[in-house]
């Protein structure tokens with residue numbers, strides 16, 4: 586059995602993050618002993634997966650929707666591959682949108698128009 590402090594240390598998180606993940610529905614309600622949350626190895630695995638997924642760009646909402654509680658999305662290498670491919674495509678699309686905005690901003694570099702309203706550089 587692990588205390589929240591030990592679990593947090595092993596996962597590289599603050600205890601408050603673990604309480605937050607529980608509140609947000611990413612973790613099952615932890616068992617309490619004498620009013621203190623206690624965890625086991627499965628909880629550590631689940632939290633490690635959440636930490637990895639967060640680093641790869643999954644939001645709390647996405648993890649909740651993907652059923653992070655049971656972690657079905659990452660339960661097997663095949664499913665994980667599927668999820669990773671989906672996330673990669675979404676990030677690529679996001680990058681394309683950002684690139685388009687960067688280009689639009691770069692296009693305004695030499696703008697000397699009186700106002701953005703009147704700017705011909707904005708009409709792509």
Ligand SMILES: [Zn+2]
Pocket residue numbers: 695696697698703704705706707
């Ligand atoms: Zn202009």
